[in-house]
Amino acid sequence: MADQQKDLYDILEVSRTATQEEIKKSYKRLAKKYHPDIYKGDDAEDRFKEINAAYEVLSDEQKRAAYDRYGTTDPNFGSFDGGFGGFGGFGGSGMDPFEDILRSMFGGATSGFGGSGYSSRANTSPIKGENVVRNWDISFMDAIHGATIKVPVDYEEPCEHCHRTGAKDGKMKTCPHCNGRGRIVETVSTFLGAMRQESVCPDCGGSGQVPEEACDACHGEGYEYRHTELNVKIPQGIKTGTQVRIPGKGGRGYNGGPNGDLYLNINVLSDPTFKRRGDDIAIETTISALDAILGATIKVPTVFGEDNLEIKAGTQPGQRYRMKGKGVVTSRHTGDQFVTVNVEIPTKLSERERDLYTEIRDHVAAQPEKPFEKIKDFFTGRKQD
Ligand SMILES: [Zn+2]
Ligand SMILES: [Zn+2]
Known part of the structure; x- marks a missing residue:
């Protein structure tokens, strides 16, 4: 078996990273050199066999891999x-x-072989428990403003009565x-x-x-199950996908190690009115055709409550207004709110309204050069020139 010990790479005089081409080349050279017909040393036959055996293993990728890993390819080895x-x-x-x-x-x-014991100690040293991740939904507004939410948690804690030993009276x-x-x-x-x-x-x-005897409180487990509700602070401006860490409420530690942590994987629920775009908020609002034409001050919702928005005269359908600082506030940045304006065209008109609209149309038709100004003047009652 001592021969088996001889490194196959050494026998073939190649490095461990040698390519198949290099192995083949070296084998040919050595096979020629030590061929019993040529090489006249006493060990000629042995050397030749050795070279062939080494080549048989190293020229086969599978055998070579097994050899690299186990140092042998012999299953009976x-x-x-x-x-x-x-x-x-x-x-x-x-x-x-x-x-x-x-x-x-x-x-x-x-372990237990000749003092090499690379791992026997690791098994009894304190190890922190596993981290636990839970998905957690929070409302849109809680995410915008921050909140303290109640989170029920289940975890295990070292038993107070036996100090984790599981032993009655510590015996x-x-x-x-x-x-x-x-x-x-x-x-x-x-x-x-x-x-x-x-x-x-x-x-x-x-x-x-x-x-000696199991602890009454924990039935010898050394740990006690706890169920409680925690107040967890959600920072303002939190986004979906953010993880909130609750230390020590994850899996039980090993060998006296601390518990793992609990992570809440935050999912922010959507809101029917507000859409979040990064730190900005987008909403839509609908105004009347007349407000679009004449301009108006309208009320729009913001995440901070209702606010005034100045609609300029001549606002087009789909036009976007920016309300600075009315977006998401985070520790780093304050976003804006963008308001997309829909313009509503009346579908039913009273007789009086129909007369007025007709009058406007006739008026515009008579002076087509600046139709918008004319309409506006008409509505505001400003003198025509
Ligand atoms: Zn034991
Ligand atoms: Zn106990």
Whole structure:
């Protein structure tokens, strides 16, 4: 097996990043050099076999990948019934591929081999709980002005009675499952043969101690369920997609670590009147044809309440007015409100109205050069020239 140890790349005298072309070239050169008919050393046959074996693996991308990962392509390689002791024979640089194998097979839970123990401690150190994200709808106006909203939350907290131990009166005993080691060793069969797998004891969570008697308050859980309603401040001008963080109200921490956080993923509900465009607000309003012609002061809604808007004489349908500072106020910027004006044409006229409109039309027809001014003068009763 010592031969297996020899690096295939070294045998073929190529780098680990060599291309297939380079591998092929080097193989041809070496095969020629060490061909038993040419090379007259005592190890001629062995060298030649070695080169061919190396080429067989490295010229096949799949085998090469397996070799890169596991350091071997032989499925029977090392039937280590003797557990980790069997690895001893490889010593030295032979360790690395096995670390890789074990890491890929068992993840962080593996340890117990020759002090390399890359992860055994991580399992018992405090870890913050998971963050929890919840979707949360808020009204359009709450988003504009900011608000304090009530959010019911469910979470777990270390039990006050037993200080997370889960033990009645804090009395603990040695974990019978792992005999206080905090870790358990199981023999698992793998394609490398039977192996010892070490993992955190599920009963004591790695502490090696379990409650003598379960705490009454938390039934030995060490954590208590809480349900409460929190007042959560929503900043003014908040947009859909913004996340509001509520610290410590997420998933339970591990090994005494703090809880994760709760995030509210804000969705701002739409409003029938106001549309938001960034920090600006858009609304539509409808005025009469006469107000459009003559101008007027009208009332329009804003997010701050009703406000006056000056409609200029001669306003066209679809014309847009800007109301400065009447948009969304954020910490950085204040938006404006844009008002799109619809002009309503009357559909029914009284007899008197019909007469007046007809009179205007006749009047305009007689003086076509400045029709708009004429209409306006007509309505405002200004003297004609
Ligand atoms: Zn245990
Ligand atoms: Zn308790």
